[in-house]
Amino acid sequence: MGLSLQGNASDVDDLLDQRQLDAYLGSDERLCHVLTNRRVGVERTEDGDTTKVTSGEDCGAVAALTDRRALLLVGDADRTDGDYAASLPYADIETADAVAELLTARLRFETGAGVTWEFTAREADIDEVAEFLREACGVWSEVRTALDALSEHCDALADALDSADWTAFDRYRADAETALETARQGADAAPVDGVEDRIDRLETELFRLVRDRHVARGEDLLAEARRSLDDRQYEASYDRIRTARERFRDATDVATTHDIDDEGAQAGWPPPTTWRRPSPGAR
Structure with missing residues (x-):
C-alpha cells in the first residue's frame, strides 16, 4: 500500500513491530494520509550529515500525515531497539514537498531547526498529499x-x-x-x-x-x-x-x-x- 486518502491505519500495522499506528496518535488527532515503503526507511540530514534509518526484514516504514503533524515510523529499525518514531509538528516545518518521481513519491520536510527529513514511497499519484501539505x-x-x-x-x-x-x-x-x-x-x-x-x-x-x-x-x-x-x-x-x-x-x-x-x-x-x-x- 502506498497511500490512503481515508487515513485507514489498519493496512499498515504489519509494517511496524512494537505498536500499531493508532497507538501513536492522540485521542483527538485525525489521520489524513498514509504513505509506506519497505526497506527504504527514512533519511534524516543535519549539518550536511545524512542518517538512514531502515526497517527490519519483515517490517517497513510509514509516513502518517495527521491534522497536527507528520509522523515518520520505521518498524524494527536498524538504529533503535524496536520501532523508530519521529514527530514533526507542522508548526516546526519551514517547507514541505510531495513530489512524484518515476515509480515513487518523495516527501521532504525541512524544519526550522535546519533538519531535513525524506521519505520515499511506491506511489506516484500524490497530488492530494501535496495540496494537503501546502495547506497545513x-x-x-x-x-x-x-x-x-x-x-x-x-x-x-x-x-x-x-x-x-x-x-x-x-x-x-x-x-x-x-x-x-x-x-x-x-x-x-x-x-x-x-x-x-x-x-x-x-x-x-x-x-x-x-x-x-x-x-x-x-x-x-x-x-x-x-x-x-x-x-x-x-x-x-x-x-x-x-x-x-x-x-x-x-x-x-x-x-x-x-x-x-x-x-x-x-x-x-x-x-x-x-x-x-x-x-x-x-x-
Whole structure:
C-alpha cells in the first residue's frame, strides 16, 4: 500500500513491530494520509550529515500525515531497539514537498531547526498529499509569523513599561492583541502539537505586561496625589487618587480575565495615607 486518502491505519500495522499506528496518535488527532515503503526507511540530514534509518526484514516504514503533524515510523529499525518514531509538528516545518518521481513519491520536510527529513514511497499519484501539505504548513506559517510578531511586541511593551511611555505601550498592545488573535484563529482552525502551549505562554506574558502597565500608572498617580496634597491642591489630589483607583481596578480586571495574579494591584491600593475629598470651602 502506498497511500490512503481515508487515513485507514489498519493496512499498515504489519509494517511496524512494537505498536500499531493508532497507538501513536492522540485521542483527538485525525489521520489524513498514509504513505509506506519497505526497506527504504527514512533519511534524516543535519549539518550536511545524512542518517538512514531502515526497517527490519519483515517490517517497513510509514509516513502518517495527521491534522497536527507528520509522523515518520520505521518498524524494527536498524538504529533503535524496536520501532523508530519521529514527530514533526507542522508548526516546526519551514517547507514541505510531495513530489512524484518515476515509480515513487518523495516527501521532504525541512524544519526550522535546519533538519531535513525524506521519505520515499511506491506511489506516484500524490497530488492530494501535496495540496494537503501546502495547506497545513501554510496555515502554520501564518501562525508562526503571528507568534513571532507577538513575541517582538511583548519585548517592545516591556521597554515601554520601563520608560513609562504609555502612548507607545498602548500602540504596541493593540498590535500584540491583533497578532494574538491571528495565532488563535489559526490554532483553532487546525490544532498542532506545541502551538497552543506557545500561544498560552505569550498570552500570559502579554497580559502580565498590561497588568503591570495599569499598576505602574496607578502608582504614578498616587505619587502625583501626594505632591498635590503637600501643595494643598486638594481637588487635584482627590482626582488623581480616584483615577489611580481606576487603574488598579483595571489591573485586577486584566488579572482576573486572564488568570494571572493581581498582587501588584492589591499592594498598591488602598494608599497608605488616607485622603478625603476636601469640603467646598477647604484651603
